[in-house]
Amino acid sequence: MSIWDYANPKRFMETSGKILPWVSGLALFTLVGALIWGFFFTPDDYKQGSTVKIIYLHVPAAFWAVSAWFMMLVASLIWLIRRHHVSALSARAAAPVGLTFTLIGLVTGAIWGQPMWGTWWAWDPRLTSFLILGLFYLGYIALWEAIDDADTAADLTSVLCIVGSVFAVLSRYAVLFWSQGLHQGASLSMDAKENVADVFAYPLWTAIGGFGLLFVTLVLLRTRTEIRNRRMQALLARERMAA
Amino acid sequence: MIPDLGKYENVVLSAYGASILLLVALVALTLWRSARVRRALEAVEARKGRSDG
Amino acid sequence: MIALLLRDLRLAFRSGGGFGLGLAFFLLVAVLVPLGVGPDPATLARIAPGILWVAALLACLLSLDRIFALDFEDGSLDLLATAPIPLEGVVAVKALAHWLVTGLALTLLSPVLALLMNLPLAGYGWLMASLVLGTPALSVIGAFGAALTVGIKRGGLLLSLIVLPMYVPTLIFGAEVVRRGALGLDPATPLLLLAGITAGAAALLPFAAAAAIRVTLR
Numbered sequence: 221m222s223i224w225d226y227a228n229p230k231r232f233m234e235t236s237g238k239i240l241p242w243v244s245g246l247a248l249f250t251l252v253g254a255l256i257w258g259f260f261f262t263p264d265d266y267k268q269g270s271t272v273k274i275i276y277l278h279v280p281a282a283f284w285a286v287s288a289w290f291m292m293l294v295a296s297l298i299w300l301i302r303r304h305h306v307s308a309l310s311a312r313a314a315a316p317v318g319l320t321f322t323l324i325g326l327v328t329g330a331i332w333g334q335p336m337w338g339t340w341w342a343w344d345p346r347l348t349s350f351l352i353l354g355l356f357y358l359g360y361i362a363l364w365e366a367i368d369d370a371d372t373a374a375d376l377t378s379v380l381c382i383v384g385s386v387f388a389v390l391s392r393y394a395v396l397f398w399s400q401g402l403h404q405g406a407s408l409s410m411d412a413k414e415n416v417a418d419v420f421a422y423p424l425w426t427a428i429g430g431f432g433l434l435f436v437t438l439v440l441l442r443t444r445t446e447i448r449n450r451r452m453q454a455l456l457a458r459e460r461m462a463a
Numbered sequence: 464m465i466p467d468l469g470k471y472e473n474v475v476l477s478a479y480g481a482s483i484l485l486l487v488a489l490v491a492l493t494l495w496r497s498a499r500v501r502r503a504l505e506a507v508e509a510r511k512g513r514s515d516g
Numbered sequence: 517m518i519a520l521l522l523r524d525l526r527l528a529f530r531s532g533g534g535f536g537l538g539l540a541f542f543l544l545v546a547v548l549v550p551l552g553v554g555p556d557p558a559t560l561a562r563i564a565p566g567i568l569w570v571a572a573l574l575a576c577l578l579s580l581d582r583i584f585a586l587d588f589e590d591g592s593l594d595l596l597a598t599a600p601i602p603l604e605g606v607v608a609v610k611a612l613a614h615w616l617v618t619g620l621a622l623t624l625l626s627p628v629l630a631l632l633m634n635l636p637l638a639g640y641g642w643l644m645a646s647l648v649l650g651t652p653a654l655s656v657i658g659a660f661g662a663a664l665t666v667g668i669k670r671g672g673l674l675l676s677l678i679v680l681p682m683y684v685p686t687l688i689f690g691a692e693v694v695r696r697g698a699l700g701l702d703p704a705t706p707l708l709l710l711a712g713i714t715a716g717a718a719a720l721l722p723f724a725a726a727a728a729i730r731v732t733l734r
Contacts, residue, residue, distance in 0.1 A: 259479065260466055270468040270475050277482045320489045324482045331478040335471060355681040362677055366668045375731040376664050380678065383660065383724050387682040390713065394685040397706070398692070434486070438493055445497045452504040455511055 227304035229447050236440045244437040251430030258423040265420075274332045276423055280431035282325035282350065288318030288435060289353065292360075293385050296378035306443065308374035309450065311381065312364050313442030317435055319357040325350050345399040349392045356384045370450060517601055517609050524613035527586070528579075538575040538618045539625055545571035546629035557634045564633035565643070565694035568626065572647060573654060573683050576618045580658040581675055583610050584666040584729065593666070597733055603726040611652075611659040611722070619651025635698055642697025646710060650690040653714040656721050657682045663725035667732040685713055 226232045258276035265272035295311035298304060329347045334340050341347075363380055367373035468475050528535050549567050550560055587593040596606050626643050635643065661679035665671035689710040696703040 255479075264469070270466075270471045273468075273475050274478045277478060281482070316492075317489065320485055324485050327481045327485070328478045331474055331481070335474055352681055352684055355677070359674075359678040359681065362674050363664065366665075366671065366674055372667070372731055372734070376728055379724055379728050379731075380664055383721070384682070387685065390685040391681070394688040394709075397709075398688045438489065441493050441497055445493075445500050448504045449500050452500065452507050455504075455507045459507070459510070 224302075224304075227302070227306050229306055229451075232306050233444060233447060236444055240437070240440055240444075243433060243440065247430060247433035247437045250426060250433055254423055254426035254430045258420075258427060262419060262423060268336070271332055271335060272420065274328050275420065276427040278325060278328040278332060279424060280428040281321045281328065282346075283428060284431045284435050285318050285321035285325050285350070285353065287432075288314050288321060289356070289381075289385065289388070291439075292318070292381050296381040299374055300378050305374075305450065306447065308378065309446035310439060310443045312374075312377070313446050314435075314439045315357055315361050315364070317438045317442070319354065319361065321431070321435070322350055322354045322357060326354065343399070345395050348395045348399070352391045352395070353388060356388055360384065370453065517605055520596075520601070520606065520609045521613055524610055525616060528582075528613065528617045535617050535621070538578050539621055541578055542571050542575040542622050542625060543629065545574065546632045550632065560634040561636055561698070564630065564635040565639065565698060566691045567633060568629055568635070568643060568694065569646075569650075569687055569691040571629070572619070572622050572626075572651060573680075573687055575622055576614075576651060576654040576658060577676055577679065579614065579618055580662050580679065581665070581672050583614055583659050583662040585662070588666045588732075593729065594733055597729065603729060604722040607659055607663065607722040607725045607729070608656075608718070611655045611718075614659065615652050615655035619647065619655055622651060623647040635694070638700055639694050639698030642703055643694045645697075646690045646693040646703075646707065649707070649711045649714055650686045653686045653710075653717045654683060656714075656717045657686075660721045660725045660728070663728040663732075666729065686710060689713065 226235060255276055259273055262273065264270045292311040292314050295307045295314070299308035299311070326347060329344075329350070330341050333342050333344065333347070337344075360377055360380055363377050364373055367376060465476075545567070549563075549571075553559060553563070584593060587596065597603050599606070601609075623644050626647055627640055630640055630643055658679055661675050661682070664678060665675045668674060689706040692706040693703040693710060696706065
């Protein structure tokens, strides 16, 4: 029994249907629990005041936004090499989730930066890289939408994901280079993972776990929808030919 | 009930508010599309069942 | 392959071929920006490297969908795909043709625009160097985007959405070369990085683009 057995759509639907209630319940519990813990039961930071509470949203969302793209990359490679439709569809399913997490990362990052930098938007290297990642997500989603034939769309979006990944990494380093060139001296780092005290770290890790479980839940749900959609398109096509 | 957030109250609340809004919207859209496709598939399969059966 | 290159160049130079359009657009940006930003020479000098590079980028973008679309519509792309030249070579040649007509032309016109944007004299040479090294990347990346969207009707806007984020590294390093050069600083690092991106893109993207075209032609 290997993971490749789940490449079979029917088996995927059966298994995902069985575990979905558990995963979604656990996701809800963990995420809500983590946010309540962080919001109500943690102290303020002596430097950043109560804004440190934003960390429980910003860091997990940003982390999973990048991880989602990585998952799409792997799924795209599996599609191109082994032609498992479930893989291609799972990449399509993950993209809007990744995009939303990117948006949350951007919004919380900007809001968090406002009291620190005195402006609603700052071209901090991390925020800028996320903005670019968001653009890559948009292009990927738009390409899926623009192509009628499902297999062609899967192929082209997979190629885009792979090439896009290379450029996304290049952009990250280019943006780091760019920000040092313009602002001598690093801008305020929002990577609160460095030297984060335990009292913040535990709820943070829980929140990261909660966001991760939410990601899995949504991707499972959306992949099931995509599989059903694909089946429906196939049936409709057959109807049209029979008519 | 809300802890004393001091001078950063608006900042923290708007961050949480925006994020929760986005998450709820994502989940709602996901569930809505899932239901819609499921219904449409059932309709097509019912038609197929009638014509096959 | 030379025949293909000459054919594409001839098509580009014909009226409606888009050759003049890109250059005119490039010039327009250099006129509009001072009008929008104000004539203060110090301000213009400071933003000149970035503006000139953004203008070059957008001008290159204009003619990207022509790279494959015309051949796709009249069936020539199918013929090219089955021709003795590998499809990767076809892509490379078409990207080269695009570059000759846009990137290279922009490079030659750039001193005029640098004048309008009040770029310090020290920056002129670096501007041309960065454009000559960086615009081929724009053409190759653009060809990849065009290959992805060739089968999509009215895919021009989607093409821009896909291609522009991939232009970011070239833009950042290209503008930085000009900025440092204009200030008399050493632009070696961004210049090498810029050249590296172009080399890597030119070597690898034709394969990705050819794969995309084969998928569309199936």
